[in-house]
Amino acid sequence: ARKITKIMDHALKLRIPLIGINDSGGARIQEGVNSLAGYGEIFFRNTLASGVIPQISVILGPCAGGAVYSPALTDFVFVVDNISKLFITGPEVIKTVLGEEISMEDLGGARVHAELTGNAHFFASSEHECFEQIKKLITFIPWNNSRRALPFKPKEPHKEFDVEKIVPGDPKLPYDVRDVIRAVVDDSDFFEVQEFWAQNIVIGFARINGETVGLVANQPLFLAGVLDVDSSDKAARFIRFCDAFNIPIITFVDLPGYLPGVDQEHAGVIRHGAKLLYAYSEATVPKITVILRKAYGGGYIAMGSRHLRADFVFAWPSAEIAVMGPEGAANIIFRKEIMEAPDPEAMRKQKVKEYKEKFANPYVAAAKGYVDAVIEPKETRKLLVHAIEVSREKVNTNPSKKHGIPPF
Structure with missing residues (x-):
């Protein structure tokens, strides 16, 4: 010893x-x-x-x-x-x-x-x-917390990963979010951490324009990318490592929210889910978020939203930002109208369509300033490079304290 x-x-x-x-x-x-x-x-x-x-x-x-x-x-x-x-x-x-x-x-x-x-x-x-x-x-990674990771010579992503062809048009269809990551990072090289545990979220390191970044992304291939006890723990710990060692955090969002169910509630999903909120809020490194598709409810807030002080928030035109999914929301908001209609199913479909047009899109959030820009998928890498470059000298100080009390 x-x-x-x-x-x-x-x-x-x-x-x-x-x-x-x-x-x-x-x-x-x-x-x-x-x-x-x-x-x-x-x-x-x-x-x-x-x-x-x-x-x-x-x-x-x-x-x-x-x-x-x-x-x-x-x-x-x-x-x-x-x-x-x-x-x-x-x-x-x-x-x-x-x-x-x-x-x-x-x-x-x-x-x-x-x-x-x-x-x-x-x-x-x-x-x-x-x-x-x-x-x-x-x-x-850098050698200590007073340094940044050493930069490498920038490389373009491989042409086989076409960012415009990875995410399906149908929001119910899954895809591998790691392909989106490979389509925007240098040399399409993504070094995944904890690959086999809590696979509904993906974390790992890559480089953009030669600079190391930490990536956090919902994985629609597993449980539709929902947040649960394990995925919240996995992402929160990784975010705190990146923050401690001056590594910018890029977040790709596509989730329907937190996983419902008795097992999750009894396993403490409230406390574990709060770890993710705490980690993003506490982090002072550059935080850049890209909303790919679904961003509903508490999941939208937890995944590096503007409200947790993300420096840049971009959304693809396919993004749906709302309190809950169109199906569930329409059933609650227009319940009386649907029940009283001669054809309840047709009325329900009409109301779902109306809700999607009015709320489930990125433009309402952009109009309020919660999203900085609605961007085409092909612009993603260029804007990530720019965001990392301009936030390089970011100064952000949290209130003076001995230490916080995260929801361990």
């Missing part, structure tokens, strides 16, 4: 990234409380370094007990299939205490943490692939 804390102190003093390679059985029982003290010293330094230098954990073996908390306190956790294991109590303890039998892989293997728990940010099939992922990540 003393050896580890020595290098941690050194990394913090020199303001350089810290990479930990973990393969540990936890605290040494024979050393008693001294080994626990060692872990406590490590956790304390992880916390001090948080938001000052990037901290990366690589899990290359079984990690149990105290050995799992240090990775959990770091910014990014890398796991390797069939090698990485993370759990507080191992299968033997679980069998003894609860009488349940489970393998190490099923309890805390790489896939479990990449797909179910969200504890892992990057999943690799081999150690070599894992090390390549780490090298790539380091190119996107």
Whole structure:
């Protein structure tokens, strides 16, 4: 522990990234409380370094007990299939205490943490692939919180990703939002974070005009891109990392709102959803939002809206910005007229059409100043480049305080 804390102190003093390679059985029982003290010293330094230098954990073996908390306190956790294991109590303890039998892989293997728990940010099939992922990540992030990420030579996106042909005209049809991202970023290179967990939202790094940006986007391929407990946690944590390390945040919006249901309510979607509101509101880096299609209700507000101090908000002509979807809204607003009509179904369709024309478009929000411009899809990259350029010297100070109290 003393050896580890020595290098941690050194990394913090020199303001350089810290990479930990973990393969540990936890605290040494024979050393008693001294080994626990060692872990406590490590956790304390992880916390001090948080938001000052990037901290990366690589899990290359079984990690149990105290050995799992240090990775959990770091910014990014890398796991390797069939090698990485993370759990507080191992299968033997679980069998003894609860009488349940489970393998190490099923309890805390790489896939479990990449797909179910969200504890892992990057999943690799081999150690070599894992090390390549780490090298790539380091190119996107700065060495400390007083710097920006190093710029690269700008490259145009690949022609195979045509931004005008990706999003279907029918708002009910899904598409892969990562193709939209690839259509506007340099070299169509998008480095996704937590790819297999909470797939209804997409986060990751890319470059625009050579500058690193963090991207947050609703994914219509999964649950229509709704926000839920896990996706809110995933996006909020990523936004806070980008804000800590001076990385502009670009948000692509296409969601019908928060996921309804008893399970979500009982899982605390109110508190978890509030994390996203908190993260966007607190962030002082340049924030640029593009509304692609649906932006309804609380989801519209939460996804980097002007009301959470986005610096630029653009909307495509296909954008629908409203309190709720046309179908539900028409049923509530015009309920009496629909029920009393000779043909209720025809009347309902007429009222849905009227609602769409009057409310479910980007022009009402643009008229109020909540959207800066309604743009053609082909203009997206050009305007993102411009927005990042002009907001480079942004000065935005939050009220002085010791720290906020986010809805953990």
